[in-house]
Amino acid sequence: MTGALRYEWRRISSIRATWILAACAVVLSGAFAFLFGAAITSATGSDSEVEGLDVSLASGVSLSTTNLIVLILLGTIAAQAFGQEYRHGTIRLTLTEFPKRTTVFIAKVAVCCVVILATFVVGTVVAYLILSTNPQVVSESGSTFLTYFLRTCIYLVGFSLIVFAITVLTRILALGVIIPLAFAGVAETLLASLVGNYVSWLPDTLPFLSGSNFVAGNDMVRNGLVFGGWVAVLTVAGYIVFERRDA
Amino acid sequence: MSVEAIGLTKVFGSKTAVKDLSFTLEPGVVTGFLGPNGSGKSTTMRLMLGLDRGEGETKWEGRRLTDHPHATKVVGAHLDARFFNPNRTARAHLRMLGAEANIPNARVDEVLDLVGLTSEAKKRPKTFSLGMGQRLGLAGAILANPKVLVLDEPANGLDPQSIQWLRDFLRFYASSGNVVFVSSHLLTEMQHMAEHVVVISQGALIADEPVSAFVNRSTQNDVLVRTPDRTRLATALSAAGLIATEDGVDGLAVQVGDSRQVGDIAFANGVAVHELTRRTASLEEVFLELTTGSQDYATGGQS
Numbered sequence: 001m002t003g004a005l006r007y008e009w010r011r012i013s014s015i016r017a018t019w020i021l022a023a024c025a026v027v028l029s030g031a032f033a034f035l036f037g038a039a040i041t042s043a044t045g046s047d048s049e050v051e052g053l054d055v056s057l058a059s060g061v062s063l064s065t066t067n068l069i070v071l072i073l074l075g076t077i078a079a080q081a082f083g084q085e086y087r088h089g090t091i092r093l094t095l096t097e098f099p100k101r102t103t104v105f106i107a108k109v110a111v112c113c114v115v116i117l118a119t120f121v122v123g124t125v126v127a128y129l130i131l132s133t134n135p136q137v138v139s140e141s142g143s144t145f146l147t148y149f150l151r152t153c154i155y156l157v158g159f160s161l162i163v164f165a166i167t168v169l170t171r172i173l174a175l176g177v178i179i180p181l182a183f184a185g186v187a188e189t190l191l192a193s194l195v196g197n198y199v200s201w202l203p204d205t206l207p208f209l210s211g212s213n214f215v216a217g218n219d220m221v222r223n224g225l226v227f228g229g230w231v232a233v234l235t236v237a238g239y240i241v242f243e244r245r246d247a
Numbered sequence: 248m249s250v251e252a253i254g255l256t257k258v259f260g261s262k263t264a265v266k267d268l269s270f271t272l273e274p275g276v277v278t279g280f281l282g283p284n285g286s287g288k289s290t291t292m293r294l295m296l297g298l299d300r301g302e303g304e305t306k307w308e309g310r311r312l313t314d315h316p317h318a319t320k321v322v323g324a325h326l327d328a329r330f331f332n333p334n335r336t337a338r339a340h341l342r343m344l345g346a347e348a349n350i351p352n353a354r355v356d357e358v359l360d361l362v363g364l365t366s367e368a369k370k371r372p373k374t375f376s377l378g379m380g381q382r383l384g385l386a387g388a389i390l391a392n393p394k395v396l397v398l399d400e401p402a403n404g405l406d407p408q409s410i411q412w413l414r415d416f417l418r419f420y421a422s423s424g425n426v427v428f429v430s431s432h433l434l435t436e437m438q439h440m441a442e443h444v445v446v447i448s449q450g451a452l453i454a455d456e457p458v459s460a461f462v463n464r465s466t467q468n469d470v471l472v473r474t475p476d477r478t479r480l481a482t483a484l485s486a487a488g489l490i491a492t493e494d495g496v497d498g499l500a501v502q503v504g505d506s507r508q509v510g511d512i513a514f515a516n517g518v519a520v521h522e523l524t525r526r527t528a529s530l531e532e533v534f535l536e537l538t539t540g541s542q543d544y545a546t547g548g549q550s
Contacts, residue, residue, distance in 0.1 A: 003317075003347035010346045014339035015332065089330040092298050093387065096324045097347045099297045099313040247298040 004098050004107035008081075011094075012115055015084070018077060022119040025073040029123030030130055032070075037134040068185050070123065074116045074156065075177045078163040081108045082242075083173025095247045105242055109164055113157050120156055124149060148217070154224075155215045158231040159184075162207070165238030184208035207231070248321070248394040249273055250426055254303035255294045257287070257450075264290045265301065265450040272395070272428050272445075277421045279441030279458070280430035283538050287450040288430045289326065292399050296324055307395065319348045322395040323388035328380035328404060333373030337364055337383055340372070341390060348391040355390070361416075362386045363409075377404030385413075395426040402433050414440045434531035444530075448538045458530060465528035465536055470506045473498045473522035474513065483516040484509065497521070 012018050085091035098104045128145070159180065167176030183206075192203040203209055204222070207230035214223040250272040257265040265287040272278050282288045293299040297312055304311060307321050315321045331340050341355045359365050362382040367375070372383060381404055388396055396417070402410050410433070417440060421427040428445075431437050437444075444461050446454040454461050462468070474480050477497055484491045484501060489509070494500040501509050506525045513520045528536070 003349070006349070007343060007346035010339070010343040014335050014343060016334060084332060088332045089327055090332060092293070092296075092326055093324075093330055093344060095298055096296050096322065097319050097344065099318050244300060246293070246300055 001103055001107065004103045005111060007094070007097065008107045008111040011085075012077075012081070012111055015080070017080065018115070021073045021077050022115070025070050025119050026123045026126060028070055028073070030126040033127035033130040037131060040134070068181065071159065071184070072177060072181055074119060075159065075163045075181060076173075077116055077119070078112050078160040079167045079173050079176035081112045082164060082167045083171075083176050086167075086171045087173055092247050101243050102239075105239055109161065112164070113160055116156060116160055117153055120153065124152075148215070151215045151217070151220075155211050155227070158211060158227055159208075161231050161235045165234040168238040168242045180208075184211075248308040248426060250295075250308075250395055250428070251306040252291070252295055252303070253306065255291055255301065255305070256303050257290050257294055257299060257301035263450055265294060265447075268303070268447065268450065268452055270445045270452065270455045272426045273443070274394070274424050274426050275421055276442040277417050277427045277429060277440050278443045278445060279437040280428060280445050280447075281434070281437065281534055282430075282447040284432075286447050286538075288447065289399050290450075291447070292324070292326060292397055292428075292430070296322065296397065317348060317391075319344075319391040319393060321393055322397060323391060323393035324397040324399075325381075325384035325388040325401055326397075326399045328377050328384050331372050331380070331383060334371055336369050336371055337375075337386075338368040340383065341386060344387045345390050350390055358386045358390050361389075378406065378409060381405055382409075389420070393425075396420060396428065398427070398429040400430055400432065402431055402436060410436055434534055435529070438530035446534065446537070453537055462527055462530060462533050465533040466502075467526075467528040467532055467536070469526050470501045470503050470509050471498055471522065471524045471526055472501060472509050472513065472520060474518055474520050476518050479516065480513055480518045483512050483518065487512050500526075 082091075085094060094104055095101060098107075162180050163176050166179050167173060170176065170179075188206045188209050192206065192209060196203045205226060207227055210223040210226035210230075214220055214227055251269075252271070253269050255265050255268040256263070268287075268291060280288055280291075290299060294301050294303065295305040297305075307315060312318050312321065331337075335343070338355060338359065341358065342350075342352065344350075345355055356365070356368070359368050362385055364379065364382050364386065367379065372380065375383065381401055385398070385401055388398065398417075402413055405413060414436065417427050417429060429437075429440070431440075438458065441458055443457050444454060445452070446461065454464070471494060472480065473495075474497060477493070477499060481491050481493075481499055484499070487508075489512075490502045491499040503509060506523050510520065510523050513523075
């Protein structure tokens with residue numbers, strides 16, 4: 001496994017796109033935090049704290065869970081893990097070196113998730129520092145923010161696993177990014193608003209709405225289970241296909 | 248190390264691409280893998296490496312590849328000259344491939360030098376020619392000094408000098424006690440390179456034998472004898488039960504394996520002989536003779 005992890009790290013770190021995507025994600029996290037703060041100042045016209053606007057909420061607006069652009073960037077890093085390998089045929093080199101496909105799957109998921117989380121941590125620190133200096137954002141205890149941050153990390157890992165799975169299932173890098181984002185950003189919202197009135201249970205079963213509610217701290221157990229269930233089903237499906245299909 | 252392919256079979260939909268294929272690759276010799284387009288050569292190689300899922304198995308020194316702790320020490324494969332990320336430098340590509348076996352950077356540079364890509368080491372291969380891609384692929388295959396090389400059409404796109412280098416290199420690699428299994432459409436080149444051939448057609452085995460034995464299968468093998476008294480010699484050969492046909496102005500083509508027999512008959516009958524030559528079909532001629540009509544993608548004039 002050590003060799004596979006080393007291999008995957010060299011794969012991901014030797015591609016310029018990885019660093020460009022990571023840097024863009026960090027810069028945009030900071031930029032959105034700054035713009036959000038500036039927008040609040042402009043809207044309220046005062047320097048006093050806005051009730052209910054704590055750092056978690058402000059970070060949530062400016063960071064991954066609700067910031068589609070950052071999610072696209074981090075999702076692309078995840079999609080590249082399998083997508084680029086299939087696109088350029090290097091998956092055959094990889095699987096010749098590591099005939100046990102489970103090892104490759106685990107190594108890719110592990111290394112990519114670490115890179116994505118590391119990027120997210122840096123982006124969060126940047127955004128947090130910017131937002132915490134804004135006089136209108138209410139300060140909160142470190143533990144409150146840490147809880148919110150950990151939930152976001154869990155969501156991000158789950159989102160990345162869904163991207164991995166869809167990329168493996170379709171073998172197309174672009175679809176690995178587009179399908180989850182289309183569902184997270186558009187399809188689920190439409191489904192919930194259009195069909196939700198007639199099928200009341202439907203919104204509660206949608207993966208990304210449940211994931212967002214989990215991050216927001218709403219009915220965390222149920223939403224966490226729904227989101228986790230989707231992640232598990234898709235990941236297992238992706239793994240089985242990766243294991244059984246011709247490379 | 249020997250490599251044993253046992254009952255390899257692969258079905259794509261309604262088409263059986265590889266049919267119950269079994270053969271053994273021995274160390275110390277270059278084994279050529281021949282077959283018409285679409286005959287299943289590449290699929291067979293992928294099955295051997297576990298890249299395609301099918302029936303049968305391949306034993307690498309008696310064990311499946313998944314049972315070896317370090318597959319990179321067992322087999323190095325080069326299946327396509329375009330299997331690289333165009334945005335990763337040649338050196339980084341090899342460093343990545345060397346990660347499993349913890350190959351030092353010095354070895355990466357050594358291999359780049361060996362295949363003549365030192366000056367291109369820091370370049371991204373998106374600008375590489377087919378020949379340069381072949382060299383990079385070969386560099387990746389030999390990086391960990393594996394005991395088996397599996398190469399699919401490695402000479403495609405190479406210039407004559409590079410092909411000669413490849414031939415010498417593969418013979419040297421095999422002579423070090425390694426297994427070299429190489430497919431190629433360049434049959435003339437293969438005749439110089441390989442000592443043993445595995446030939447398939449429409450996914451089924453046609454031959455698994457030394458090149459010399461394969462060439463001897465040809466009906467075009469004969470003995471040419473030139474004589475000023477062709478009629479008399481033809482009568483004598485016919486009396487001895489040999490089939491002789493006229494060849495040129497003063498020659499006879501005799502369907503016999505041993506030229507000495509023809510010489511003895513001529514001597515016994517007092518016929519002067521000006522030339523006595525055993526003519527052996529080329530690998531290409533035998534290959535065409537045995538596989539004509541079995542191409543999946545034959546042109547109108549060939550099928």
